Amino acid sequence: MAEAGIIDGKAVAARVREQLKTDVAEFTARTGIQPGLATVLVGGDPASEVYVASKRKMSVAAGMADLHQHLPEDATQAEVEGLLGQLAANHAVSGILLQLPVPAHLDAAALIELIPFEKDVDGLTTMSVGLLAQGKPGLRPCTPSGVIELLDAYDVPVEGARVVVIGRSELVGRPVAQLLVNRNATVTIAHSRTKNLADVCREADIIVAAVGVKGLVTGEFVKPGATVIDVGIHRGPEGLSGDADFASVSEVASLVTPVPGGVGPMTIAMLLANTLRAAELQYALAD
């Protein structure tokens, strides 16, 4: 059987970032406002430092202001709250991103809720989640938005398609299901308690695997010609892999995202898109 086409997330993400450069310049010329991203890092977790550095670098490359804030590992809840309050009130700050995880002595959920919905570029606050579920304008979480962007980039029909989302996490499964319903897909939310998961998945034109189980989705889950989007990421002795078994899925699917190089690169690209969108929202609200 023919091998599936590979969805090249790196290339799509690069195109999104390139387009953003133009859009940011246009927005700045029209409004006099340079979108600014305030990444907030508490402590010195090495992985978080790498992620934050990457977000800062790419936001600057897109023409945005880097408004990074770094607090020491032992910052108190009140100190982080104070900083978030200042960033919320500061008109130069378009987007606020609290890098997770925060040190264990802090209440991350309470901190996230201090980010106003119009600056919530991660789309994680209860308000942003509610706005998505209501189909109202707001900022959507980055990885789910990246999934939609990849489907669009490869002209995968979403309207009227049957989609099975495996996983019901707050970060990916639930929001991606909402976005797909908003796009007129018929969406099934499957999860660890779903019976006959392979049978359920074989009904799908599009499978979004976001369940966090390495290699769970094999070729027998896939209807011939379906598209498989793999949001999972697992580190093993042979490097990174996803929730799908790439080899067997590729023999049946028509399109599949690799891990790495599929959904992963989209997350920062959509964060930057959200930062511009946040600046636009605030500009509209201030009118």
Next chain:
Amino acid sequence: MAEAGIIDGKAVAARVREQLKTDVAEFTARTGIQPGLATVLVGGDPASEVYVASKRKMSVAAGMADLHQHLPEDATQAEVEGLLGQLAANHAVSGILLQLPVPAHLDAAALIELIPFEKDVDGLTTMSVGLLAQGKPGLRPCTPSGVIELLDAYDVPVEGARVVVIGRSELVGRPVAQLLVNRNATVTIAHSRTKNLADVCREADIIVAAVGVKGLVTGEFVKPGATVIDVGIHRGPEGLSGDADFASVSEVASLVTPVPGGVGPMTIAMLLANTLRAAELQYALAD
């Protein structure tokens, strides 16, 4: 073929209200707080007056305080906002219900958002919707909660069941899907753009019809032995009917809700349950 059993919503609602009487008395004895429901009616729409009268009467019967507020038809946005602000700040008010529709010159969406989430007994604010989507504690919309209560009252297995929800409205379809996912069902959200709807529905152990198309769900949509919950309500020359064609569905399903007398009576019962829950939430938050 055997006729389906009838889910008696009137009887279940009466049992819920009876249990609430006990629970309210217990809460009041324990905390010294009598839960109070502030229904807010703007103008004199006859149907709204009937609904509000019914809500007030049943809340009093459950042992709650009736804190009804009536504003004239020509009340301004600022006047309604002022009233909602007072009710939000008033510790005697456990729950606030803005009866919809409000007169056309008012911005209903903006008014709803003035209800604090811990008093939002209709579960309609963006915060409440977000809390549901995040699976966090909060007040859930009444009709979707009533659907779950009916399934539980008739011991319909939900965990692991395949459920098809037809309709993606903010009021019913989306929240009922969320509640069912939280209860470990495998949930498909279908709607007007779904292809081969009958085939999709025949996969379901439970169908929730909330699409607003009279008689859409016929026997051929139903897997033998499935349960059909009909949230639709349509007025015709022969009286009320639902989104399901009761006669043909009854020949295939094992359990079905009638219209009227199925989901309808549950809505006020769950409103009262929410009012007690709101009083409990506020008591916990004040601790």
